[in-house]
Amino acid sequence: MKRFVIYCCGLALAAGLLTFPSGTPLLADGGANHRVRNLHFGVSGGNVEDISRRFCCSGTLGSLVQANGTQYILSNNHVLGLAGQASVGDDISQPGLIDNNCAVATVVADFTVAPALSSGVDCAIAQLRPGLMDGTGSIEDIGTISSVVKSPAINLAVAKSGRTTGFTTGSISSISTTVSVRYPKSCGGGGGTLFTFTNQVVINSSTFSAGGDSGSLIVSNNSPNCHQPVALLFAGSSTSTIGNPISLVLTRLSSSLGQPVSFVGGTCTAAAPTVLESDDPQLSAPMNEAVHKAETAMRTREIDLMMRPGVIGVGIGASDSVDEASIIVYVDATSNAKPKLPKTIRGVKVKRVLSEPFVAF
Numbered sequence: 001m002k003r004f005v006i007y008c009c010g011l012a013l014a015a016g017l018l019t020f021p022s023g024t025p026l027l028a029d030g031g032a033n034h035r036v037r038n039l040h041f042g043v044s045g046g047n048v049e050d051i052s053r054r055f056c057c058s059g060t061l062g063s064l065v066q067a068n069g070t071q072y073i074l075s076n077n078h079v080l081g082l083a084g085q086a087s088v089g090d091d092i093s094q095p096g097l098i099d100n101n102c103a104v105a106t107v108v109a110d111f112t113v114a115p116a117l118s119s120g121v122d123c124a125i126a127q128l129r130p131g132l133m134d135g136t137g138s139i140e141d142i143g144t145i146s147s148v149v150k151s152p153a154i155n156l157a158v159a160k161s162g163r164t165t166g167f168t169t170g171s172i173s174s175i176s177t178t179v180s181v182r183y184p185k186s187c188g189g190g191g192g193t194l195f196t197f198t199n200q201v202v203i204n205s206s207t208f209s210a211g212g213d214s215g216s217l218i219v220s221n222n223s224p225n226c227h228q229p230v231a232l233l234f235a236g237s238s239t240s241t242i243g244n245p246i247s248l249v250l251t252r253l254s255s256s257l258g259q260p261v262s263f264v265g266g267t268c269t270a271a272a273p274t275v276l277e278s279d280d281p282q283l284s285a286p287m288n289e290a291v292h293k294a295e296t297a298m299r300t301r302e303i304d305l306m307m308r309p310g311v312i313g314v315g316i317g318a319s320d321s322v323d324e325a326s327i328i329v330y331v332d333a334t335s336n337a338k339p340k341l342p343k344t345i346r347g348v349k350v351k352r353v354l355s356e357p358f359v360a361f
Helices: 246-257 281-306
Strands: 012-014 017-019 043-047 059-061 063-067 070-075 091-094 106-113 124-128 157-162 166-171 174-183 193-204 217-220 229-236 240-245 311-318 325-332 348-355 358-360
Touching: 043 070, 059 070, 063 246, 070 106, 106 246, 157 229, 174 229, 174 240, 174 281, 174 325, 193 311, 229 246, 240 246, 281 311, 281 325, 281 348, 311 348
Parallel strands: 174 358, 325 348
Antiparallel strands: 043 059, 043 091, 063 070, 070 124, 091 106, 106 124, 157 166, 157 217, 174 193, 174 311, 193 240, 217 229, 229 240, 229 358, 311 325
């Protein structure tokens, strides 16, 4: 019997049941509709060449974008582009190999372009084959999104729909975050290369995502009728999810493609974004000032903090006070290193958050 795992994670599919290591079944909401043939987005898919002698790998076909009248599927470089090793024209299937016994299912798109991982994003697009996915860009359990992007903000309510955990909700824990993320050398492989990403979005939650959700579009969830693109999910741990800010994704894709890339969807906009989301508009200005102060302080020590053994991320998050921000330092909970951290930097509180190492999943 073949055994295979989702890219970069410890979940295995044996005897037809996907489980956590503890044995608890892992099901998308409402059943396995994210892992079968589905014309919506936020579902299983990937490059048909993402296979090794022992494993096959897949991720999530996150959303629909367009450029000069042509539609493309948006996902990660490591899902569509084999982390920089794919060839233009590679077949992209839905569902992915992992959900079809390592055999190719329906080919729905052709790999087009992926900015290098060194560019600060993990994103890629594949030209959609006409009629094989929903042309409105509807995402499973979310529906048609707005084509107007939203800037990430601390505490902003967000949602995503992905191959493994389906529709989930959460809130942004830190922004402007620098993280170290490990990429295995091959499907199902260990070890790999560390890449550093700056200005990333982090959601601290044990239920927001899991291996195989990479490529999911993270959207705003503060308005029931207007979901705006916020970030592109690409990595995390058992307690954290990391996303590329979506404006940077579009910028890098547009540069690589040579044409402006935009989302397929409506034109709704929710409440004007602030860097620290609040229901009270009178608090917006002080919050913005607090976040700016915290980020300025963080940048003065960012390199020093990231070089300390055991530190895997540094960003800006909420503080104990509603009108203050903190410097968040993510520390590897599996490491023997116990980095000594300052209590404050230029008057800004420093918070330690424990996490397993960040991996592209």
